[in-house]
Amino acid sequence: MSGGKGGSKSTVSEIPSWIEQPATRNLARAEQAQQLGYQPYYGIDVAGFNPTQVQAMQNQIGAAQAFGMAPQGMQAMQGMPQTQTIGGVTGYTSSPLYEQAVAAAQAADPNTAQIYGSLFGQDTGYTPKV
Amino acid sequence: MEQASLAQQGALAGTAGAGTILGSDIQAYQNPYTQQVIDASTADIMRGAQMGLNALDTQASRAGAFGGSRHGVAMSELGRGVTEQIGQQSAALRQQGFMNAQQMAQQDIQNRMSQAAQLGALGQQSFGYGQAIQQGLSQQGAQQQAIQQALIDAAKAQYQGYTGQPAATLGYVSSALGATPTPQSQTTSRQPGLFDYLTLAATAYGK
Numbered sequence: 001m002s003g004g005k006g007g008s009k010s011t012v013s014e015i016p017s018w019i020e021q022p023a024t025r026n027l028a029r030a031e032q033a034q035q036l037g038y039q040p041y042y043g044i045d046v047a048g049f050n051p052t053q054v055q056a057m058q059n060q061i062g063a064a065q066a067f068g069m070a071p072q073g074m075q076a077m078q079g080m081p082q083t084q085t086i087g088g089v090t091g092y093t094s095s096p097l098y099e100q101a102v103a104a105a106q107a108a109d110p111n112t113a114q115i116y117g118s119l120f121g122q123d124t125g126y127t128p129k130v
Numbered sequence: 131m132e133q134a135s136l137a138q139q140g141a142l143a144g145t146a147g148a149g150t151i152l153g154s155d156i157q158a159y160q161n162p163y164t165q166q167v168i169d170a171s172t173a174d175i176m177r178g179a180q181m182g183l184n185a186l187d188t189q190a191s192r193a194g195a196f197g198g199s200r201h202g203v204a205m206s207e208l209g210r211g212v213t214e215q216i217g218q219q220s221a222a223l224r225q226q227g228f229m230n231a232q233q234m235a236q237q238d239i240q241n242r243m244s245q246a247a248q249l250g251a252l253g254q255q256s257f258g259y260g261q262a263i264q265q266g267l268s269q270q271g272a273q274q275q276a277i278q279q280a281l282i283d284a285a286k287a288q289y290q291g292y293t294g295q296p297a298a299t300l301g302y303v304s305s306a307l308g309a310t311p312t313p314q315s316q317t318t319s320r321q322p323g324l325f326d327y328l329t330l331a332a333t334a335y336g337k
Contacts, residue, residue: 033296050275
């Protein structure tokens with residue numbers, strides 16, 4: 001409030017330092033965390049067919065072949081993507097499809113991709129309190 | 131499944147190839163001893179005829195008419211009767227033989243069709259066994275796959291926790307502040323204005 005004929009009155013709220021300092025550090029940490037981009041999952045997404053299922057499917061194909069309803073040489077897993085085995089678990093990962101989708105989107109709209117990329121990856125210099 | 135298919139094919143072939151009476155070799159079903167039976171029957175008739183002739187001759191001799199016209203007529207009648215009897219007997223035996231052969235051929239056709247039907251039933255049963263085993267294998271495999279999928283889902287959840295941890299920890303300070311009573315101090319200051327000074331002067335002057 002400015003001065004003047006009637007004078008002025010001001011009120012200031014003071015925050016204790018033991019609150020202000022952690023809040024300030026939290027804000028700095030938030031800014032650093034904000035720079036973390038999307039971290040895709042590169043592991044297995046869907047469990048694959050196990051040997052028992054493959055055998056069952058192959059038996060079914062054999063039955064169809066016996067009645068002349070499937071060509072000879074047809075395999076149960078033909079046309080299916082390659083599986084991965086990690087930690088004894090066999091399955092399919094969607095990461096190749098995801099990467100292809102991201103690459104296609106970046107190729108289709110490089111400007112948006114550049115803006116997207118600029119949002120992340122900058123080190124703000126955040127130093128945690130030891 | 132291969133056996134089931136072969137059984138079905140055999141059943142179809144058997145049904146189609148069971149045959150017909152028209153196409154059957156009836157001769158194969160004929161009694162090979164038919165002619166012997168006819169011959170034996172004819173021989174019996176001839177023996178009877180001979181005995182009849184002998185009696186006729188004796189009778190004619192006694193009557194002194196042996197070799198006469200009546201003797202001749204009687205012998206002719208006897209001969210005609212014998213010939214007729216032999217013919218009828220032979221025809222009857224051959225007719226019976228044919229009917230029997232035809233009946234056996236029909237029975238053979240029915241047997242073949244029955245066998246084909248049985249083979250088809252066995253094939254169907256075999257196919258059913260195969261399908262039941264298939265179902266069991268599929269269910270067993272599905273159970274194993276479900277466990278693997280549960281492991282994958284757990285791993286993905288862990289990864290989501292890993293990537294979300296930085297953002298999650300930001301709320302700790304806010305939560306702590308929200309739970310802690312926060313004292314606030316207020317400082318009020320006043321800046322006197324012209325009227326304040328005039329009032330002060332007037333008050334001091336009035337005293």
